[in-house]
Amino acid sequence: MKLSGVLFFPVTPFGPDGTVDQEALATHISLGVNSGAGAVFAACGTGEFHALAPAEIGVCAQVAVTAAAGRVPVVVAAGGPLPLVREQTRRIRESGADGVLLLPPYLVQSPQQGLVRYVREAVEAAGLPVIVYQRGNAVLTPETALTLAQIPGVVGIKDGVGDLELMHRTVRAVRGERDGFQFFNGLPTAEMTMHAYRGLGVSLYSSAVFAFAPEIAIAFHRAFTSGDEATARLLLDEFYAPLVELRGHQPGYAVSLVKAGVRIRGLETGGVRAPLLDPAPEDLERLEKLLDHGL
Template identity: 65%
Template structure:
């Protein structure tokens, strides 16, 4: 399972009564796959994995699989307590996913060998390829990362910490493995475009784009400029769109998710608000987001 292009992490739409809105999720996914997504990661961080029931996770995965109809790979999240993560892995496989994004164990700060054990125990219940997401309580050394990368079903590592030096050591350690050249690394920081040039410099070319969920025109233009080395366009987009977006994102915890959801609604698909413990953006912040989107679209000529 190899990825190219911009990786799409859909939001999870909720109906007015708070239930999972499968029809709007299907419309959301169809629109962005048609726009050119390189892969769909459903019910993950941007999709409020933390707030979904196991049944909702399975249903959302099935919607994504049926909607994409094999056009791009579909991955879904598993994570939390080990028995829960194992149940998630079984459910997303049953729903037809092509792979799993394995999130960290819940709350506890584990020793390095405990993290290896966690990945081993979750991957034991599935034949699907797994990408391990290091963030929060999961912080790998290069030795541990290489040990996890050598596990038979682990095909990738996504970084959500942003420690460039540590990540560079991890990349080099994994690449030194017998099959290390085929292993895939992903930049998983919020608003990953802000750090994409730096990650590209250490050999991490793939990244998840939250912006793609509501402004694929901007996200695709940035990705193309990055690939072509168009420094002028990159600078303009970073200075005039992504930088201000990050400043707005940092106004409140959880805006990395709730602003994306507000952006999808602003672009014409009402997907509802976020579930607790997150909060929806204030009217003032939604207005600022709307202006940013309009300006970003103007910059890319959309």
């Protein structure tokens, strides 16, 4: 599973009855693929993985596979306690998805050897290529990252920590031993830090903005990858930096602002599930104005 282009992390729409709105999700994913997504990461952080039951993850996986129709890879999240991971990955595998994004175990602080054991058992359960999500309580040393990269089935690491010195050592350690291993920037609003990550040899990133403004996300990606620094800087200054400032108004806005943005663009998604909150009215107004300006 080789990734390229803009990595699309769709939201998970909920209907009036609170269940996953499969039709809206299919429309959302189809629009994203048609707009130029390089891959679909369903039921992940932007898709409120933390609030989904295993059966709902399976539903999201099946909808994503059907909507993508083989045009781009589909990756679906799993994580938490290993018994849940086994249930989640069984459903993901049965959906026909191409891979799994493995989130950290909940709450507990574990030794590095414990993280290796966790990943190894999750990979065995998944039976699919696995990308390990480094964040929260799963921060890898370069030595542990190399050990994980040597596990058959582990194909990449998504970094959600942002420790550039650590990532530099990690990338150097792994790429010196395993060709083709993939790293990507998974920080919120990753476009803001991609110039720094490119200096580490990391060119892939997740784009939450693509979920509600694919035109802006594609324009930035095109400028960033082609060396058009004037356009890249313009978009960073005029759109992305103000978005990050707005994102800081409330914990969880990295998800709920994105979902609100999808609604602003005309697709009804419902609100976010607890413990997140939908944006305040004044923040929705700012988001709408910023989106108009960015477009």
